[in-house]
Amino acid sequence: MSRIAFLGLGNMGLPMALNLVKAGHDVTGFDVVPAARDALAAHGSAAETIGAAVAQAEIVVTMLPAGKHVREVYADVLVHAPAGCLLIDSSTIDVTSARDVASDAAAHGFVMLDAPVSGGVGGAAAGSLTFMVGGPEDAFATAQPVLAAMGKTIVHCGDSGAGQAAKICNNMILGISMIAVSEAFALADRLGLDHQRLFDVASKSSGQCWSLTAYCPAPGPVPTSPANRDWQPGFAAALMLKDLKLSQEAALESGAVTKLGAVATGFYQELVNSGFAGKDFSYAYKFLADLEGNG
Numbered sequence: 186m187s188r189i190a191f192l193g194l195g196n197m198g199l200p201m202a203l204n205l206v207k208a209g210h211d212v213t214g215f216d217v218v219p220a221a222r223d224a225l226a227a228h229g230s231a232a233e234t235i236g237a238a239v240a241q242a243e244i245v246v247t248m249l250p251a252g253k254h255v256r257e258v259y260a261d262v263l264v265h266a267p268a269g270c271l272l273i274d275s276s277t278i279d280v281t282s283a284r285d286v287a288s289d290a291a292a293h294g295f296v297m298l299d300a301p302v303s304g305g306v307g308g309a310a311a312g313s314l315t316f317m318v319g320g321p322e323d324a325f326a327t328a329q330p331v332l333a334a335m336g337k338t339i340v341h342c343g344d345s346g347a348g349q350a351a352k353i354c355n356n357m358i359l360g361i362s363m364i365a366v367s368e369a370f371a372l373a374d375r376l377g378l379d380h381q382r383l384f385d386v387a388s389k390s391s392g393q394c395w396s397l398t399a400y401c402p403a404p405g406p407v408p409t410s411p412a413n414r415d416w417q418p419g420f421a422a423a424l425m426l427k428d429l430k431l432s433q434e435a436a437l438e439s440g441a442v443t444k445l446g447a448v449a450t451g452f453y454q455e456l457v458n459s460g461f462a463g464k465d466f467s468y469a470y471k472f473l474a475d476l477e478g479n480g
Protein backbone atom coordinates (compact mmCIF):
# COMPACT_ATOMS: atom_id res chain seq x y z
CA MET A 186 0.00 0.00 0.00
CA SER A 187 1.27 3.49 -0.80
CA ARG A 188 1.08 6.93 0.77
CA ILE A 189 -0.71 8.95 -1.89
CA ALA A 190 -1.41 12.68 -2.16
CA PHE A 191 -4.47 13.36 -4.34
CA LEU A 192 -4.81 16.94 -5.61
CA GLY A 193 -8.04 18.07 -7.28
CA LEU A 194 -11.11 16.48 -5.67
CA GLY A 195 -13.79 17.43 -8.20
CA ASN A 196 -16.33 15.34 -10.11
CA MET A 197 -13.65 12.87 -11.19
CA GLY A 198 -10.96 13.30 -8.54
CA LEU A 199 -13.09 12.65 -5.46
CA PRO A 200 -14.45 9.24 -6.55
CA MET A 201 -10.98 8.26 -7.83
CA ALA A 202 -9.42 9.19 -4.47
CA LEU A 203 -12.16 7.25 -2.66
CA ASN A 204 -11.33 4.15 -4.70
CA LEU A 205 -7.69 4.49 -3.61
CA VAL A 206 -8.87 4.65 0.02
CA LYS A 207 -11.06 1.59 -0.58
CA ALA A 208 -8.05 -0.29 -1.97
CA GLY A 209 -6.23 0.33 1.32
CA HIS A 210 -3.92 3.20 0.29
CA ASP A 211 -3.12 5.97 2.75
CA VAL A 212 -4.62 8.97 0.91
CA THR A 213 -4.25 12.65 1.79
CA GLY A 214 -6.20 14.99 -0.47
CA PHE A 215 -6.20 18.66 -1.29
CA ASP A 216 -8.53 20.90 -3.28
CA VAL A 217 -8.90 24.67 -3.29
CA VAL A 218 -12.59 24.18 -2.47
CA PRO A 219 -13.10 23.43 1.26
CA ALA A 220 -16.25 21.33 0.64
CA ALA A 221 -14.23 19.00 -1.62
CA ARG A 222 -11.61 18.57 1.13
CA ASP A 223 -14.38 17.81 3.65
CA ALA A 224 -15.88 15.18 1.32
CA LEU A 225 -12.58 13.27 1.25
CA ALA A 226 -11.83 13.86 4.94
CA ALA A 227 -14.98 11.90 5.80
CA HIS A 228 -13.22 8.77 4.42
CA GLY A 229 -9.50 9.54 4.22
CA SER A 230 -7.64 12.65 5.24
CA ALA A 231 -7.38 16.15 3.79
CA ALA A 232 -4.65 18.76 4.09
CA GLU A 233 -4.95 22.54 4.13
CA THR A 234 -2.15 23.14 1.60
CA ILE A 235 -0.49 21.34 -1.30
CA GLY A 236 2.78 21.33 0.66
CA ALA A 237 1.18 19.53 3.61
CA ALA A 238 -0.63 17.07 1.32
CA VAL A 239 2.51 15.95 -0.51
CA ALA A 240 5.05 16.16 2.32
CA GLN A 241 5.01 12.41 3.09
CA ALA A 242 3.80 11.15 -0.29
CA GLU A 243 5.29 8.27 -2.25
CA ILE A 244 2.92 9.05 -5.13
CA VAL A 245 1.13 12.28 -6.13
CA VAL A 246 -1.97 12.04 -8.34
CA THR A 247 -3.54 15.19 -9.80
CA MET A 248 -6.99 15.58 -11.41
CA LEU A 249 -7.31 19.25 -12.37
CA PRO A 250 -9.35 21.22 -14.92
CA ALA A 251 -6.72 22.34 -17.47
CA GLY A 252 -3.04 22.87 -18.32
CA LYS A 253 -2.70 26.15 -16.40
CA HIS A 254 -3.90 24.51 -13.17
CA VAL A 255 -1.49 21.62 -13.69
CA ARG A 256 1.45 24.00 -14.22
CA GLU A 257 0.43 26.01 -11.13
CA VAL A 258 -0.04 22.98 -8.85
CA TYR A 259 3.22 21.27 -9.89
CA ALA A 260 5.19 24.48 -9.31
CA ASP A 261 4.20 23.88 -5.67
CA VAL A 262 4.48 20.08 -5.67
CA LEU A 263 8.04 20.11 -7.03
CA VAL A 264 9.34 22.11 -4.08
CA HIS A 265 7.47 20.14 -1.39
CA ALA A 266 7.38 16.49 -2.51
CA PRO A 267 9.96 14.17 -0.98
CA ALA A 268 12.74 12.76 -3.20
CA GLY A 269 11.72 9.64 -5.11
CA CYS A 270 8.01 10.55 -5.14
CA LEU A 271 6.29 9.46 -8.39
CA LEU A 272 4.09 12.13 -10.01
CA ILE A 273 0.97 11.17 -12.01
CA ASP A 274 -1.22 13.74 -13.74
CA SER A 275 -4.60 12.35 -14.81
CA SER A 276 -6.10 15.68 -15.95
CA THR A 277 -6.88 16.11 -19.65
CA ILE A 278 -4.49 18.84 -20.78
CA ASP A 279 -2.57 19.97 -23.84
CA VAL A 280 0.39 17.83 -24.89
CA THR A 281 2.83 20.78 -24.64
CA SER A 282 1.93 21.51 -21.00
CA ALA A 283 2.19 17.80 -20.17
CA ARG A 284 5.68 17.60 -21.67
CA ASP A 285 6.80 20.92 -20.11
CA VAL A 286 5.68 19.93 -16.61
CA ALA A 287 7.27 16.48 -16.95
CA SER A 288 10.55 18.05 -17.97
CA ASP A 289 10.38 20.54 -15.04
CA ALA A 290 9.75 17.55 -12.79
CA ALA A 291 12.81 15.78 -14.23
CA ALA A 292 14.90 18.91 -13.61
CA HIS A 293 13.86 18.65 -9.94
CA GLY A 294 14.77 14.93 -9.87
CA PHE A 295 11.22 13.54 -10.16
CA VAL A 296 9.68 11.13 -12.65
CA MET A 297 6.28 12.11 -14.00
CA LEU A 298 3.60 10.26 -15.94
CA ASP A 299 0.72 11.78 -17.89
CA ALA A 300 -2.24 9.44 -17.37
CA PRO A 301 -5.50 10.97 -18.64
CA VAL A 302 -8.63 8.88 -18.45
CA SER A 303 -11.78 8.05 -20.30
CA GLY A 304 -14.91 6.61 -18.72
CA GLY A 305 -16.38 9.74 -17.14
CA VAL A 306 -17.84 10.22 -13.69
CA GLY A 307 -19.54 6.81 -13.82
CA GLY A 308 -16.24 5.08 -14.58
CA ALA A 309 -14.49 7.08 -11.84
CA ALA A 310 -17.07 5.94 -9.27
CA ALA A 311 -17.05 2.33 -10.48
CA GLY A 312 -13.24 2.14 -10.66
CA SER A 313 -13.51 1.17 -14.32
CA LEU A 314 -11.66 4.05 -16.00
CA THR A 315 -9.32 3.60 -18.96
CA PHE A 316 -5.88 5.15 -18.32
CA MET A 317 -3.70 6.27 -21.24
CA VAL A 318 -0.19 6.64 -19.90
CA GLY A 319 2.87 8.50 -21.17
CA GLY A 320 6.30 8.34 -19.54
CA PRO A 321 9.11 5.92 -18.68
CA GLU A 322 8.37 2.16 -18.67
CA ASP A 323 9.66 1.56 -15.10
CA ALA A 324 7.52 4.40 -13.71
CA PHE A 325 4.54 2.92 -15.56
CA ALA A 326 5.20 -0.40 -13.84
CA THR A 327 5.33 1.32 -10.42
CA ALA A 328 2.10 3.20 -11.13
CA GLN A 329 0.18 0.19 -12.41
CA PRO A 330 -1.18 -1.15 -9.07
CA VAL A 331 -2.28 2.35 -8.06
CA LEU A 332 -3.99 3.01 -11.39
CA ALA A 333 -5.60 -0.46 -11.19
CA ALA A 334 -7.46 0.67 -8.05
CA MET A 335 -9.15 3.36 -10.16
CA GLY A 336 -9.39 1.77 -13.59
CA LYS A 337 -9.80 -1.44 -15.55
CA THR A 338 -7.82 -0.75 -18.73
CA ILE A 339 -4.34 0.71 -18.42
CA VAL A 340 -2.34 1.28 -21.59
CA HIS A 341 1.25 2.50 -21.81
CA CYS A 342 1.16 4.75 -24.88
CA GLY A 343 4.81 5.83 -25.05
CA ASP A 344 7.00 8.65 -23.79
CA SER A 345 5.93 11.76 -21.93
CA GLY A 346 2.84 13.34 -23.50
CA ALA A 347 1.79 10.15 -25.33
CA GLY A 348 -1.10 9.58 -22.91
CA GLN A 349 -2.50 13.04 -23.63
CA ALA A 350 -1.93 12.49 -27.36
CA ALA A 351 -3.93 9.22 -27.24
CA LYS A 352 -6.73 10.90 -25.29
CA ILE A 353 -7.21 13.80 -27.71
CA CYS A 354 -6.88 11.61 -30.82
CA ASN A 355 -9.53 9.23 -29.44
CA ASN A 356 -11.87 12.06 -28.51
CA MET A 357 -11.42 13.70 -31.90
CA ILE A 358 -12.64 10.44 -33.48
CA LEU A 359 -15.56 10.41 -31.03
CA GLY A 360 -16.52 14.06 -31.59
CA ILE A 361 -16.50 13.65 -35.37
CA SER A 362 -18.25 10.26 -35.41
CA MET A 363 -21.01 11.55 -33.13
CA ILE A 364 -21.76 14.33 -35.61
CA ALA A 365 -21.77 11.84 -38.49
CA VAL A 366 -24.26 9.55 -36.74
CA SER A 367 -26.38 12.53 -35.64
CA GLU A 368 -26.56 13.89 -39.20
CA ALA A 369 -27.62 10.47 -40.46
CA PHE A 370 -30.49 10.26 -37.95
CA ALA A 371 -31.55 13.87 -38.63
CA LEU A 372 -31.60 13.08 -42.36
CA ALA A 373 -33.51 9.84 -41.71
CA ASP A 374 -36.16 11.85 -39.84
CA ARG A 375 -36.69 14.11 -42.86
CA LEU A 376 -36.86 11.08 -45.14
CA GLY A 377 -39.44 9.36 -42.94
CA LEU A 378 -37.05 6.53 -41.96
CA ASP A 379 -37.65 5.10 -38.49
CA HIS A 380 -34.79 5.35 -35.91
CA GLN A 381 -34.88 1.65 -35.11
CA ARG A 382 -34.83 0.65 -38.81
CA LEU A 383 -31.80 2.85 -39.51
CA PHE A 384 -30.12 1.45 -36.39
CA ASP A 385 -30.87 -2.16 -37.42
CA VAL A 386 -29.24 -1.58 -40.79
CA ALA A 387 -26.30 0.71 -39.88
CA SER A 388 -25.29 -1.20 -36.76
CA LYS A 389 -24.76 -4.28 -38.96
CA SER A 390 -23.32 -2.37 -41.92
CA SER A 391 -20.34 -0.20 -42.73
CA GLY A 392 -21.76 2.75 -40.76
CA GLN A 393 -21.22 0.80 -37.53
CA CYS A 394 -19.32 2.68 -34.80
CA TRP A 395 -19.40 3.26 -31.01
CA SER A 396 -21.35 6.54 -31.36
CA LEU A 397 -24.10 4.53 -33.03
CA THR A 398 -24.15 1.18 -31.24
CA ALA A 399 -23.22 2.14 -27.66
CA TYR A 400 -24.36 5.75 -27.45
CA CYS A 401 -26.98 6.30 -30.15
CA PRO A 402 -27.74 10.07 -30.18
CA ALA A 403 -31.36 9.55 -31.34
CA PRO A 404 -33.90 8.31 -28.79
CA GLY A 405 -35.01 4.71 -29.02
CA PRO A 406 -32.50 2.18 -30.30
CA VAL A 407 -30.01 2.12 -27.37
CA PRO A 408 -32.01 2.35 -24.11
CA THR A 409 -28.96 3.32 -21.98
CA SER A 410 -27.91 6.24 -24.21
CA PRO A 411 -28.37 9.83 -22.91
CA ALA A 412 -30.85 10.49 -25.75
CA ASN A 413 -33.40 8.54 -23.69
CA ARG A 414 -33.05 10.84 -20.68
CA ASP A 415 -33.31 14.20 -22.41
CA TRP A 416 -29.58 14.11 -23.22
CA GLN A 417 -28.45 14.57 -19.63
CA PRO A 418 -24.70 13.84 -19.49
CA GLY A 419 -22.88 11.49 -19.79
CA PHE A 420 -20.18 13.57 -21.30
CA ALA A 421 -21.16 17.22 -21.54
CA ALA A 422 -20.86 19.15 -24.82
CA ALA A 423 -18.58 21.65 -23.01
CA LEU A 424 -16.10 18.85 -22.18
CA MET A 425 -16.14 17.57 -25.75
CA LEU A 426 -15.44 21.11 -26.94
CA LYS A 427 -12.51 21.34 -24.50
CA ASP A 428 -10.98 18.11 -25.84
CA LEU A 429 -11.52 19.09 -29.48
CA LYS A 430 -9.84 22.45 -28.86
CA LEU A 431 -6.87 20.53 -27.41
CA SER A 432 -6.80 18.40 -30.58
CA GLN A 433 -6.75 21.55 -32.72
CA GLU A 434 -3.97 23.14 -30.67
CA ALA A 435 -1.95 19.95 -31.07
CA ALA A 436 -2.69 19.81 -34.81
CA LEU A 437 -1.55 23.40 -35.23
CA GLU A 438 1.66 22.86 -33.28
CA SER A 439 2.52 19.57 -34.97
CA GLY A 440 1.46 20.51 -38.51
CA ALA A 441 -1.13 17.71 -38.74
CA VAL A 442 -4.11 18.27 -41.05
CA THR A 443 -7.40 17.62 -39.21
CA LYS A 444 -10.07 19.12 -41.43
CA LEU A 445 -13.03 17.32 -39.85
CA GLY A 446 -11.56 17.91 -36.39
CA ALA A 447 -11.71 21.64 -37.14
CA VAL A 448 -15.31 21.43 -38.37
CA ALA A 449 -16.31 19.36 -35.32
CA THR A 450 -14.70 21.92 -33.00
CA GLY A 451 -16.77 24.68 -34.66
CA PHE A 452 -19.91 22.55 -34.39
CA TYR A 453 -19.57 21.89 -30.63
CA GLN A 454 -18.68 25.57 -30.14
CA GLU A 455 -22.03 26.42 -31.79
CA LEU A 456 -23.79 23.91 -29.54
CA VAL A 457 -22.21 25.48 -26.46
CA ASN A 458 -22.92 29.03 -27.66
CA SER A 459 -26.56 28.04 -28.22
CA GLY A 460 -26.95 27.25 -24.52
CA PHE A 461 -26.36 23.47 -24.61
CA ALA A 462 -22.97 23.32 -22.84
CA GLY A 463 -24.43 21.16 -20.08
CA LYS A 464 -26.27 18.74 -22.36
CA ASP A 465 -24.61 15.50 -23.35
CA PHE A 466 -22.49 15.91 -26.49
CA SER A 467 -24.89 13.55 -28.30
CA TYR A 468 -27.38 16.45 -28.18
CA ALA A 469 -25.74 17.01 -31.58
CA TYR A 470 -28.62 14.96 -33.03
CA LYS A 471 -31.41 17.01 -31.43
CA PHE A 472 -29.67 20.27 -32.34
CA LEU A 473 -29.41 19.21 -35.98
CA ALA A 474 -32.90 17.72 -36.10
CA ASP A 475 -34.38 21.00 -34.84
CA LEU A 476 -32.54 23.14 -37.40
CA GLU A 477 -34.37 24.18 -40.54
CA GLY A 478 -32.16 23.91 -43.59
CA ASN A 479 -32.54 23.67 -47.31
CA GLY A 480 -29.07 22.80 -48.41
Ligand code: NAD
Pocket residue numbers: 192193194195196197198215216217218221248249250251254257258275276277278302303304305306419420424427
Ligand atom coordinates in the same frame (compact mmCIF):
# COMPACT_ATOMS: atom_id res chain seq x y z
P1 NAD B 1 -13.90 19.44 -11.82
O1 NAD B 1 -13.91 20.87 -12.20
O2 NAD B 1 -15.12 18.81 -11.23
O3 NAD B 1 -12.69 19.16 -10.79
C1 NAD B 1 -11.46 19.83 -10.80
C2 NAD B 1 -11.10 20.13 -9.35
O4 NAD B 1 -9.81 20.74 -9.31
C3 NAD B 1 -12.08 21.10 -8.68
O5 NAD B 1 -12.60 20.53 -7.49
C4 NAD B 1 -11.22 22.33 -8.41
O6 NAD B 1 -11.60 23.02 -7.23
C5 NAD B 1 -9.85 21.71 -8.28
N1 NAD B 1 -8.77 22.67 -8.44
C6 NAD B 1 -8.65 23.67 -9.35
N2 NAD B 1 -7.48 24.34 -9.16
C7 NAD B 1 -6.86 23.73 -8.12
C8 NAD B 1 -5.62 23.95 -7.46
N3 NAD B 1 -4.82 24.96 -7.82
N4 NAD B 1 -5.29 23.15 -6.43
C9 NAD B 1 -6.13 22.14 -6.05
N5 NAD B 1 -7.32 21.88 -6.64
C10 NAD B 1 -7.67 22.67 -7.66
O7 NAD B 1 -13.44 18.65 -13.15
P2 NAD B 1 -13.58 17.08 -13.42
O8 NAD B 1 -14.84 16.81 -14.15
O9 NAD B 1 -13.26 16.34 -12.17
O10 NAD B 1 -12.41 16.90 -14.47
C11 NAD B 1 -11.04 16.87 -14.11
C12 NAD B 1 -10.21 16.55 -15.32
O11 NAD B 1 -10.60 15.28 -15.85
C13 NAD B 1 -10.37 17.57 -16.46
O12 NAD B 1 -9.11 17.78 -17.05
C14 NAD B 1 -11.35 16.88 -17.40
O13 NAD B 1 -11.19 17.29 -18.74
C15 NAD B 1 -10.94 15.42 -17.23
N6 NAD B 1 -12.02 14.46 -17.53
C16 NAD B 1 -13.28 14.68 -17.09
C17 NAD B 1 -14.27 13.75 -17.40
C18 NAD B 1 -15.70 13.96 -16.93
O14 NAD B 1 -16.59 13.26 -17.43
N7 NAD B 1 -15.96 14.87 -15.97
C19 NAD B 1 -13.96 12.61 -18.14
C20 NAD B 1 -12.65 12.38 -18.53
C21 NAD B 1 -11.68 13.33 -18.22
